[in-house]
Amino acid sequence: MEKYHLRDMLPIIEEYEKKAGSLIPILHEVQKKLGYLPKEVQEFIAEELGIPYSQVYSVVTFYSFFTMEPKGDYTISVCTGTACHVKGADELTEELKDRLNVEEGGTSDDGKFTFNTKRCVGACSKAPIVMVGDDVYGKVQTEELEDILNRY
Amino acid sequence: MSTVKFTVDGEKISAEKGETVMSACKKHGIDIPKLCQHDAMENVMACRVCIVEVNGEQIQPACGLKVEEDLEIKTETDEIKKYRRMNLELIYRSENHYCMFCESDGDCELQDLMWENGIDYFEHPRLFPDRPIDSSHEHIVIDNNRCIRCGRCVRACEEVVGNQTLAFGGRGLENEIVADADVPLKESTCVSCGMCLQVCPTGAIFNKHSMFKGIKDECDLTESTCLRCSVGCETEIYTRTGHLVEIEGAESEMESGGQLCEMGRFEPLVDRTEKIDDVIYKENETEKEMSLAKGLEKAAEVLDEGDKISAMASGNLTNEVLDSFSEAMRTHGALFDVVGAKRHRFEKEVKRRINMIEGHFIDDITEVMKADHILLYDTSVRDTHPVLASYIRRAAMNGTRLITIDAYEDRFWEHSDISISVESPKTQLTRLINQVVREGKGSIEDLTRVSSILGGLRVHPRDVMQVVKHLEESTYDIIILGSEIIDRWSIRHIFELAKLEGSYLISLNQASNQYIRSLETEGVYEEPDVAYVLAGDEDDQEDMKKLIENADFSIVQASKRSELTEKADLVIPSLTMFEREGTSVNINGEEKEVERVMEPKGELKSEREFFEELAEKR
Amino acid sequence: MTRREILICSGTGCLSAGAEEIEDKLMDELWKHELEDKYPVTRAIKRTGCMGPCNLGPMIIIRPEDTFYGNLEPSDVETIVEEHLLKDRVVRNLLIEDDGHKVEEFQKLDFIQGQKKIVMRNSGDIDPSSLEDYLENDGYMAARKAITDMEREEIIEEIKESGLRGRGGAGFPTGLKWEFTAREDEDEKYVVCNGDEGDPGAFMDRSVLEGDPHSIIEGMMIAGYAVGANKGYIYVRAEYPLAIRNLQKAIRDAESEGYLGENLFNTQFDFNVELRVGAGAFVCGEETALLSSIEGKQGRPKYRPPYPAQSGLWDQPTVINNVETFANIPIIIEKGSEWFDDIGTEGSSGTKVFAVAGDVGNTGLVEAEMGTTIEEMIDIAGGVAGGKDFKAVQIGGPAGGTIPEEHIDLPIDYDSLEEAGTIMGSGGFIVLDEDTCMVDVAKFFLDFTQEESCGKCPPCRLGTKRMLDILDKITKGEGESEDLETLEELAETVQNTSFCGLGQASPNPVLSTLRFFREEYEAHVNEKECPTGTCKALVEAFYIDEEACVTCGKCTEVCPVDAISSGDESYSIDPDTCISCGECAQVCPVEAISEGDNE
Known part of the structure; x- marks a missing residue:
């Protein structure tokens, strides 16, 4: 920091x-x-x-957009809108918490990722959605998360 | 004001147009249950307990709904009762409302409502909030676990005290009361007025010093006037078996919103200095106790022997005590003075010399909230007259321009539009302002002398011009002169400025009882043979100290031990402020009743009788 | 070779599907074939806003033929350039199929044909970052007409006559709102555009702001002129970066070209627009909360009256309308109130844009005439996905309700929806198939509103929490017989006594599912069973019939949690590990695996 x-x-x-x-x-x-x-x-x-x-x-x-905690280099978030919820956003959330060893709002030990969930980002047709910074990943499977994380 | 007629539970009542249903009902003796509404503050319709049925269809909060012709209000339908009860049950289960373990048990508006609605068990599983308790402050505890988020404290802090220390932090269930940026209350911008705990309807904010001393219903209540400054707030003093339990501001007095300050609300509760019950005579470094009668004789004897006698009384005494004391002292040939009277004498002289009329002086200090500009000369008012300070802050928050001039820090920095700091002597600055007002803006640039003066004062000419500009723009400006100003030239310049600009004035002095304005006072001897100081509750008043130090023999009449009594040759007990009764005049010139709160504990029962006897002993 | 124009949908949906990659590839191909003169990037390749059928992204339209290619892969671009652009031959295998036949033209897509585009007239058609493009499509003509040719009262009358009602949810007549503000005798008035679209699953406003930002500015300007306001604010969610970018550019361009600022159209009328970005609070969609937020405070709602029309932003009279409402204004002024009133139904004129999502063939934005039935909407969206049966549709987001199959012929307009126990809301339209658990749906929405409660009043702050606790209990199989009654009592209290619309509407998803699907709740509570198998805690573990098992081991390969262990005679499933996904039962060749208790 x-x-x-x-x-x-x-x-x-x-x-x-x-x-x-x-x-x-x-x-x-x-x-x-x-x-x-x-x-x-x-x-x-x-x-x-x-x-x-x-x-x-x-x-x-x-306002949930403002935070008093320092953030990692990238914010990785899972959309929890209706469509994403139906398409298994919860599993992505659990998997990411496990991988980064963080709770929601927390930052990984290496300071690289801050994890949170997001209200509907409006890309429901591509549910479930994972966002890293401004990059949007659609139809994400749990096994693809490792690959996504490795890009950063 | 036009009136409208409407129906409440079948009863036709009339009300003023624009009034809320709740306030109209209250005037007709119909009490609608409520938690967030408070007469001193804006209604926010948050608690949803005062809900009523409107015209058989809608449900509205009575504190928000305005009366209208033919409105049909029902306050107790089955539906209303059901919803009200549900909301109360939700509150009951969501915070810590274990009444038997609460300081406010028995003094709680929420508890009253629970009983009224038959809620004496938990219908819903409890949430058990676990929030940290802020007990950092000397007097005030904030326990968010008992907070129902009615927001009274937040509104009181902002709307009544003009301070904005308290606010809601967080959102939804996370909502809680915080001070500033969530710092411990002790470290915050809190002015310790205690308004928050006075309006809290539950046990979420409470007074440390009144904790577990019993509920108000079991206390004796005396309504009186606070004599800590000339604002003279109305107080409600709770005592039990002759001991102080709690002091509150009288909420009937709506201008102050029931406000008190730290001096009036908390200081008497934490005063642990030793009381003086007996006469103490010091001879050859030894203290000798004697009876009151003996003490009176001794005092008469000393006064008789003295040639140059100076008498000085505290300005916080009642009219009756001041009268009888001055009478007794005059009989003994003393010069008589009261703390704060010197400033008054200067003013009188200035007024005569510049031919100033009384119309310049405001007879209601709440007028500051209506002014468009306030020029505050000496910001010590924040400490000496805190409730007046709250009116100044409220005015500034509502758009009044505030200009402050002070030798030290600006104690209104959050609110002042222009803040000028000048080292003593400040007279040059006021003279300059007067000059610009009188001779026009050109005069300041033309005079090279001026910039050297300003340079010496470290004031930017731009600030002086700004002050003048503001004063010229204003249609209703008030100049407030703090009580620390005691040089004649400053008073003269300010009064002249008020005359030139047509400004109104509030002039403060150290006395809480403005009866001193009608009293004949003469000042003091520089080096008297005998000094008789009637200190009352005063303990470190500078003029008194000086007088005692310069006198050959000094008599101090006081209620408690202090530096003053330490230096005195003869100490005589006086009553405490809660033992004294009589009248007092406040800054608005109104005569106020001061009630006896506690029976005098010592031998002395009436100061007046004591002084009458002393006068006779001539 | 024909001179063509290629439109690339660059809405958020398509961008997340890789629209940028398609565009890069397209430019590479054009370069490779030395087509840069015929297809100059600035003219012939146009990034548009949302085209509508979001699940077909990334997508392009080639004009003038109107050929539509969707679900593109970067590798498809080469073929399109070589075949379509160079040889004028449509690439048939890249066309989208509707009901088994290939559709060439965008306008012929079933998804598009059923729609009527008014609000979305420019979105997907013009380049939202180009003022020029907007002007070419009659942009700012309505504002010019209103400001130079019409009296203020005339405009308000026109809007009133049109029957336009607020598209933000409650459906208050827009013209009336304007009239209230116009009547106020104040120098300072404001026009505010509510773009704090926060319903989960709804993105109509985002698409309009992204795809046609100037139309919003124009609508606000007309409102400003009509009510006597010179300043407008657009409040957009921070979650919409593209909308923010496009709006910022639109405002800048309009300012520099004289469409915002002083003396507009050489009249005495001045109008400016400022963009304000929200900070993540759903309650700011409530108008008084939104105004507080613009003022730089917490978004806590205020009591009405006074309404914003009389005392709004900074206590000045304020017109506050939703994005979609403003998008309707220019076209009403242009074509007249009669034209608009003829569209739609008696009490609800015009169209409504819905964000269709859930279990349908085509998810995306559908703009339909008011009065279109639920069934027709679902048809436009390609029917229920995967051949499943339709169960219900959730309309209006967290403030709305669920409509079951028996009301599938319900026309969508303000009044019919209200009668059916839901609201138009801002336009969420989520189709639910037979596998959806209605208790879970209700819980999902309530969880949302509970977390978004501002905390001002107990019914919303605490009541929704208590309701959520009960739903949680029920979905975990811990429901008790009196829970449903308590839930209803709570819902009624929250509905009737909450401070603002957010709280008052928050029980709607629960109440409407209780009304139409009570037996599903009862099954959860009484039989401890989730009929659709959604509530995991209520689904029993699978077991293997030892006698039937042939120990082929197929089940172990598919089990995602390794709950199946091998044995000599038979495999067995550890019930504590099993998540009841049913994968094993599907692959078992001898049907030896089934749900339920072995004993």
């Missing part, structure tokens, strides 16, 4: 702060940069925007 400096967040905050309701866009950008939203960064954003600490924290914890 790279160390960050709080001042590196300033350009992002400055870009958005003039707009009304800028908090969520700022959090998106900062998370894109750091991979997660540590408490001290949340407090820094609050101070810069002149809003209560509690507002930033409550927003970060309300």
Whole structure:
């Protein structure tokens, strides 16, 4: 994990702060940069925007997209939408947990993969879906997972 | 205001248009059960306990539904009762509501509702939440395991206190009360006012010092006025067998929303200093105890012998005590002064010199919430008048521009739009602002002298111009002068500014009883023969300390041991604030009743009688 | 050689199926055959939005013939270029088959023929990243007409007359909504597009945003002009990166070409659009929660009234409509309310786009006229897959309900669906075949809403949790006789007392399955049996009849969990390891393996 400096967040905050309701866009950008939203960064954003600490924290914890845990290099996720559920997403989930030795939301020991499940990604015809970063894999069989993981 | 008529459970009632069904019903003595609704705050319709049937079809929360002509409301249909009961059962099973192991057992709105609805067993299997308990704070415990997520504390913290420390973290079942970015309450921006625990309907937030001292119903309740500052909040004081149990803000007084501050709510509960019950006379380094009568005689004797006598009283006493004390002291030829009166005397002089009318002074401090600009000169108000500080924060949150000037840190940094920090003397800054207001914007750039002054003050000319601009823009601005300002020039400049700009003023001083404004006070001798200090509950007041140090002989009348009594030659007991009764004048100029909460424990029963006797001993 | 245009579907579905690889290969082939002049990449190869039949991806359409090739492999591209492009010969073996015959033209596909495209008129047809392409297809003509030729009241009247109802779920008349906002006397008003499409299995809005972003901007602009708003926000889920990208480009292009900004069409009217990306909270699909989210707060719903039309974003009057609703606006303005009102049924005009998924032949987007029956919809989608029997269709996602076979002739419109105990919702349409366990379906949806509850009110936060606990118990075979009654009581309380639509609708999947499939619940509770064999805990282990077993060993080869051990006389299955998948029974040549207890 790279160390960050709080001042590196300033350009992002400055870009958005003039707009009304800028908090969520700022959090998106900062998370894109750091991979997660540590408490001290949340407090820094609050101070810069002149809003209560509690507002930033409550927003970060309300939305499932925001995370306070550092993330691996890649996020691997299994879609749990209806079609994927029917087509065996649960088995993929179990298999991935086993292989990476993580619980949902956790990061593998080598810091490479963070595993989670996702709401429907809208590619139901290709169910079940596994996503690594922005790459989408359709009709995934459990035995194909090893091959997918090895590509990264 | 137009009225509408509607029906509740077959009864026709009338209400004001725009009112909620709940509030209209309450006025007619119909209590609709509720958990999240609280009169001091905005309604959020979250708990779904106040549901009522509307026109035989819909179900709506009574706290959200507005009255309308011919509305047909039913509060107790079988369906409503069934749903209400189910929601209560769900709450009951989902958090820790084992009443017999709860501090709020007997003082719990949820428990009352459970009993009313016959819920005395667990219909559904229990969830057993296991969340950490935050007991880091000196006074307040937050136990999320007992929290029903009604959000009263969150709203109180934001809407009443203007602080926004508490919030909901997480979503859904993960929802919980957090302070700031989920830090221990002790380390948070909490101002320790205790509003959260006062409004909590369950045992999720409670007072450490009142824990397990009994339920409110079994306590004696006294309604009184807090004399810790001149805001003079109305209090409800619970005692049991002569001991303090809990202090709450009176929720009937809606401007403050039932607020108190740490000084008013918690400090009396944690005050463990030794009380003074007997007269102590110090002679040749030894302490001698004597009876009250003997002490009175001794005091009279000393006063008789003295030539230059200075008397000083605390500003937190009642009118009656101040009157009788000043009377007694004058009989003995003393100069009489009250803490805070000096500032008042300066003001009076300034007002006379600049010919200022009383109309500039606000007679209701809640007006700050209506101002469009607030200029706060000296931000110590956050510590000296915390409830007024909450009004300032609330105003700022609702769009009022806040300008602060302070020698030290800006204690409103989260809320101020312009924050100017100046080292003493601050007079030059106010003079400058006045000058710009009077002579126009050009004057500041023309004067090279000005920039050297500003340079010395480390103030940017832009900030001065901004302040002037804001004041000129405003249609209703209030200047608040903190109690730490005691130099005449600052007072003069600020008053002049108010006159020039047509601003309103709130002027604070150290006394909680503003009766000092009608009292004749004269200041003090620099080096008196005798100093008579009526300290009451004061323990480290600077002016009193100085007076005692400079006097040949000092008499201190106080309720508890302190630095003041240590230095005194003669110590006489006084009543505590809870033993005293009488009247007091608050910052708005209103006379408030101060009730006796506890019977005096010592020999002294009435300070007034004591001073009348002292006067006679001339 | 004919000058042709090749359309490649680049919707999310096709991209996940490898559309990019097909495109790369296509460009390689064109280069190889020195066709770059005839097929310049910028003109002749067009990446379009979703074409609809998602399970046929990756897919291309060659114009002007309209030839459709689907399920392409990179190796097919070479043949297509050599045969079709160079020799003008359709590659027959790459054509898609409908009912046993090869279909050449895209428009002749059964899947397409049954549809009526209004909302999806441009998706799959134009390049969504090209403003030029949109303009060529009459883009921004409706906005020009509205803003330069029509009075504000006239526009609102036109929308009211058209009978257009909100496509986000509740079906509130759009024109009326606009009228409420127009009536408010405020300088600051807003137009908000709700693109927080979160129903599992639904992706209509995503496809429109991806495939035809300018139509949304145009619809919002017309709304803005009609109600007196100069600022619009589009709120899109963070899970839709392609939609976000295409929208960003569309907004930028519109701004630089003067279709957004000041003095539009040389009038006094200004309009700007800002894109806001959600952050993963289903409840933000609820309009008041969405507005809170734009304001930078938690997406907790607010009490109505006041409605957003009077006091919405930053307490200003706000028109908030769903993506599909806005997509309908330009064409209504263009062709008139009468034209639109003629489509569909009495109370529901126009079309509705459904995301058809589940056990059907063709999954994908189907835009059908209101009033189309469930049966017709399933036919369009190629019928129930694998020759299985139809059991039910789940319409409306987690807020909707399940409709059983006996109502297969139900016309799909707002009112009929409501009568049948479900809602239009945003347009999820999941076909369930005979092997589907309805308790499991109900549990799946409830699990979703329970996790997405914002937590504001007890019925939704705690009631759905309690219901889920009961369903969990039932599917594990631990159900008790009073559970169904408790479940119903809970469902009623949650439905009637929850704060917002999310909570109120959350029991629908349970209530509708209880209504139509109660015996299935009863089987789980009373007989401890899952009739479809879905609930694993209720399926008994398989056993081998020792006398019949011929010890061929075929069963051990297929057992995925190695539960079968060999013996001299017979093989045996360890019941604790067996997951009851039934694979062994299928391969056993002597039918010695069956489900149930040996004793």
